[in-house]
Amino acid sequence: MNNSAFVLMLAASMVAATPIALAALGELLAERSGVLNLGVEGMMLIGAVVAFQTGTKTGNLWVALLVGSLAGAALSAVHAVLTITLRASQIVTGLSLTIFGTGLATFVGKSIEGMPLAVDFRPTPWGPLADLPVIGPVLFKQDPIVYATIVLGFVIAFYLRRTRTGLSLRSVGESPATADSMGIPVALFRYIHVLLGGLLAGAAGAYLVLGQVPSWSQESTTGGLGWIALALVVFASWQPVRLLLGAFLFGFSRQLNFFLQGQGVAVPAELLSMLPYLLTIIVLVVWGSRDLRRRVGAPDALGIAYVRDER
């Protein structure tokens, strides 16, 4: 049963969901602090290309993952300085970050085009648990990053709901003026969470080349996943656990296309390829309406630069 095409498809959905979930969890942290970063796609690409280069030079997956993540964080630092300290438009800065990141990654990646990567993350089964029907292959026969992503989702949920710092973070995102008057360092909170967002986006990009397809394919390496991660944050109403489920759903919809074709069901493939863009449009619609934003659970001060003594 565990070798049936359907169970194997569910297991593959987990792998497809992981990079989206990682990047979206990072974006969730940044947005919870009140900073929208549309540069996810660019940060992922930088993370991917740097991780690939590092993996080729060191042959060590974990070092590659770490350096790739740091590269993503470095790019997000640009966004942090521009939007938090200099109060530039978050939307314009974020979009520029994607364009810049894409160009830079393509340039840096020239030397590794058409090269294979010798190392990659392989599934590590959890002993007898991996043989459980259905949930064995889906949950206990994955690579370490899949496990780590799930754990991270729950850790972030706990952080937001049950810790003092998490509460402070939420107040920074909802009402920075109030948080400020209570002595919470608004700018510092925003800096840290934007950087964490970049770190996770970098990790997501690194996972694409270290765990999914061990080759560098320019902007096709991410192929729009960064935009889907952005949409996913809204889809999940800024809730980490809901976000994990949403990511799985998206991974599932990708696999479903080929699974249905294989079963002889007539689904025009074009229809399913449209999904990411539809989701992005929904984000923009929600973005446009303040009322709608509040109703779906967006942090109140999202997208607004904070200036003390200014209302």
Added chain:
Amino acid sequence: MTRRRRAGIVLAAAAALVAACSSNTAGSGGNATGGTSGTGTAAKVKVAFVYVGPVGDAGWTKKHDDGRKELEAALGDKIQTTFLESVPEGAESEATFERLAREGNKVIFATSFGYMDQMLAVAAKYPDVVFMHATGYKTSANMGTYFGAAEEARYLSGMAAGSATKSNKLGYVAAFPIPEVIRGINAFTLGAQKVNPNVTVDVVWTSTWFNPTTEKEAAQSLLNKGIDVIGQHQDTPGPGEAAEAAGAKWVGYNDDMSRFAPKAWLTAPMWDWGPLYIKTVQDVMAGTWKTGQYYGTMADGLVKLAPVAESVPADVRAAIEDTQKKIISGEFAPFTGPISKQDGSSAYAAGAKATLEELLKMDYFVKGVNGSASGKG
């Protein structure tokens, strides 16, 4: 395609900047009709290439760029080549062709189907420039087409695949349901059936030429069904990476991609564009170039088969080599009857051969293929 577009625009803009700068420094005459300059020194013939993907794609575009390099090596300082990569198909490509023609390029090669109508429109405006369009079917007085019989090499690669399967179930990751792809799948199937009459070939459509993740996921869906050999009409080694991880076998495309999946690798149909590019430019320089539809074959070297892996049994390798000789000598063609269509009706009676025109229009699967030739599941 659309996903590529965003960055494609950026790239195209950057490439345009670079090209604009270089043409400013080199442009002494700047006349679109070119020719020799007033001082009497022979001007270099400018040749431009427009690619749909990046030159580092390890497949389709890389092979075209290898051809461009061969052209430079062969004709040296008599010519000057430029290329633009990741140029989006459709309306946006027209401005690119227009600009290249205006900059004094004497020959412009375009390497993707979706450039066809735009190139035709620009060709009408620049009668002194030779336009060459790969994979299309529209021509004019100064626009020719070029492509080749990949089906010959696909048939041979199918023989390797048919011998490598234990489950008798082969899979094929395919981009778009157009005749070029369909006849490739059919040739692959017929070759596999030649050495193993029991094989079937399951097809999945990806709706993309170049997306490693999608291609790998599509291959994975085939492997999940117990398929143990994967073929592809895609431009990345993604399907091979899925096969390698699953311990299955793999037939690649465009180039020797064995380094991406050394254990899974069987062989691949390949292109060699260099000789064609050299001949075309030489003909243009000599004034003997004529428009037409060029369809290269294994016999004239445009289509090749990558070295067949050692894992393929020696007798099969010998049979592949023997069949290749017969294809080159014209003794054998992959689409020779008896051939039945998917539904069991007859496509070709025993001994009948498909004409080139029929091949270029092929829109049905042969018996043994599972999937829809109209692109639905």
